[in-house]
Amino acid sequence: xxxxxxxxxxxxxxxxxxxxxxxxxxxxxxxxxxxxxxxxxxxxxxxxxxxxxxxxxxxxxxxxxxxxxxxxxxxxxxxxxxxxxxxxxxxxxxxxxxxxxxxxxxxxxxxxxxxxxxxxxxxxxxxxxxxxxxxxxxxxxxxxxxxxxxxxxxxxxxxxxxxxxxxxxxxxxxxxxxxxxxxxxxxxxxxxxxxxxxxxxxxxxxxxxxxxxxxxxxxxxxxxxxxxxxxxxxxxxxxxxxxxxxxxxxxxxxxxxxxxxxxxxxxxxxxxxxxxxxxxxxxxxxxxxxxxxxxxxxx
Ligand code: NAP
Numbered sequence: 448x449x450x451x452x453x454x455x456x457x458x459x460x461x462x463x464x465x466x467x468x469x470x471x472x473x474x475x476x477x478x479x480x481x482x483x484x485x486x487x488x489x490x491x492x493x494x495x496x497x498x499x500x501x502x503x504x505x506x507x508x509x510x511x512x513x514x515x516x517x518x519x520x521x522x523x524x525x526x527x528x529x530x531x532x533x534x535x536x537x538x539x540x541x542x543x544x545x546x547x548x549x550x551x552x553x554x555x556x557x558x559x560x561x562x563x564x565x566x567x568x569x570x571x572x573x574x575x576x577x578x579x580x581x582x583x584x585x586x587x588x589x590x591x592x593x594x595x596x597x598x599x600x601x602x603x604x605x606x607x608x609x610x611x612x613x614x615x616x617x618x619x620x621x622x623x624x625x626x627x628x629x630x631x632x633x634x635x636x637x638x639x640x641x642x643x644x645x646x647x648x649x650x651x652x653x654x655x656x657x658x659x660x661x662x663x664x665x666x667x668x669x670x671x672x673x674x675x676x677x678x679x680x681x682x683x684x685x686x687x688x689x690x691x692x693x694x695x696x697x698x699x700x701x702x703x704x705x706x707x708x709x710x711x712x713x714x715x716x717x718x719x720x721x722x723x724x725x726x727x728x729x730x731x732x733x734x735x736x737x738x739x740x741x742x743x744x745x746x
Contacts, residue, residue: 449475449735452506457481457497458523458530459511462716464488465724466509466731473732475507481523481530497530503539507735512549512570512716512727519554537562545738547731569730573611578726579715580615586714587687588619591662594685594707600624603659607650608666609636612689616664617645628656630667660684665695672708674700687711 454470456463458481467489470477478495495501502508510532515521521530537558540546546559549570559566569575591599604625606617617627621644629640630650640647648656650671657663657680665672668690674697686701686708688694694710701708715723 449473449732449739451476452735452739453504454478454507454509455480455495455501455505456509457511457532458521458526460522460524460716461720462724462727463509463511465721466728467492469725469728469732481521481526481528483526483528485525497532497536499535499539502536503541505540505544508540508544508546509731510546510548510555512713514548514551514555517552517554519558532558534558537564540564545735547734549727567734569727572730575726575730576611577615578730579723580612582715582719582722583612583689584615584619586718587616587664587689587711588623589718590687590709590711591664591685594687594709595662597661598624599662602626602661603628604662604664605630605657605660606645606664606666607653607671607695608690609640610666613664613666616666616689617643620662620664621645625662628660630656654679662687665690667695669695670697672696672701677701677704677706680704680706682706685709689714 452475454475454477456467456479467477467479471492478493478501480495480497483494511522513522515532519532523530545565545567547567547569551566551568600623602625604620605628606613607630609629609631617629621627628646628648630648630653631637631640632650637647654676657676660680661684663684663686665688672695677697677700682705684706686696688696688710692712696708698708
């Protein structure tokens with residue numbers, strides 16, 4: 448239980464509703480800012496305005512998955528009022544306060560670092576990234592279906608990168624009966640891909656391997672599907688780029704060649720906000736409970 452822990456949520460999307468609910472169930476003292484447009488949910492939770500007094504009394508500050516931008520502006524889907532975390536706000540957070548977000552931009556990292564505030568980036572954690580890969584793969588499959596006139600079953604599907612997202616992506620495509628090839632750079636991943644029944648290849652051979660691809664799913668967050676690679680790809684193939692913006696594909700050249708290439712950010716929050724919220728909520732509750740226990744043991 449999180450009885451007595453003062454948790455402040457500022458902004459977010461539908462995922463955050465699940466997280467707020469979970470903290471309320473755990474008996475935390477929850478305050479929410481930037482949810483005034485939400486009419487039929489979270490009625491029993493205190494809606495506040497961003498203020499120095501509120502921040503001074505915060506044990507845990509939960510920001511949206513994307514944190515804030517490099518001016519401190521926070522995205523919120525449920526309010527038209529702008530939200531911005533300024534220096535003066537960070538300055539009054541108690542020293543023991545922990546700030547949680549999905550991914551932190553330099554502004555947030557620097558603000559926390561300079562004031563010795565503990566910042567946790569949830570999407571950096573393997574467990575959260577692996578759970579998150581499930582709605583990501585489902586979302587990518589949804590997009591593939593929407594943008595093709597053939598079945599995934601029997602098609603040549605290529606996945607680039609066998610990390611947390613790429614692995615789940617390949618396994619999901621395999622489950623649908625696709626012929627899966629996997630682009631990797633390490634011998635270990637090569638061996639594992641082979642064991643999984645995928646056709647492994649080294650990324651340096653991408654140009655040769657791409658000639659008969661129907662669907663390409665990229666998870667490598669660097670420019671990998673270059674103009675040279677695209678020039679060898681069938682023009683009726685579809686690329687779904689899952690890597691974080693700006694992605695790993697030369698979109699300009701893809702368009703020039705008539706290849707459909709789609710950058711697909713934030714799929715968990717789009718296709719499965721409830722599941723994505725529960726993933727974040729479970730990780731957060733676990734982390735905060737562990738922290739409370741450690742502090743209790745230290746006393
Ligand atoms: P990850 O576990 O770190 O996997 C990335 C993979 O890319 C690793 O296997 C890595 O290989 C490989 N890689 C990196 N640079 C490479 C290079 N130059 N050549 C060949 N391989 C390279 O990351 P992840 O959690 O799967 O996430 C992958 C990307 O998807 C990130 O950009 C993440 O932000 C994004 N993402 C997007 C969504 C969405 O909704 N679109 C959802 C989740 C994640 P090694 O293992 O050999 O280092």
